[in-house]
Amino acid sequence: MPGPTIDVRELPPSQRHPKIHNAFxxxxxxxxxxLINDHDPKPLFYEMQAEVDAxxxxxxxxxxxxxxxxxxxFPKK
Incomplete structure (x- = not known):
């Protein structure tokens, strides 16, 4: 089921992951x-996979x- 879309391309890198985690x-x-990003979010994928049970x-x-x-x-269980 679709949910929100966030574009983090204009945010400073230090603010991106907290905003994404809060939205998730x-x-x-x-x-x-x-998520709309300026690079492949593979590191975020690995972070979410390791740290976010949902x-x-x-x-x-x-x-x-x-x-x-x-x-x-990024789907939520």
Whole structure:
């Protein structure tokens, strides 16, 4: 089920992960957070997989739409 979309490309790097984690925490079970980023969010994927029990890594998806635009979905169990 779709959920919110957040674009973190304009945020300083130090503010990105806290904003993403807060948005993910606000999701209901079965929803997904769509993230727009300026690089492949693979490090965030590994962080979420290791630290967030509610993250569903099987449903994760990322698409590179431009050289500096990656759109990823982070589903919540």
């Amino acid at each position: 925490d606000d999701l209901e079970s079965g929803e997904e957070l769509t 993250f569903d890594p099987e449903g994760y998806n990322v698409e590179r739409q431009h050289e500096d635009k990656f759109v990823a979905t």
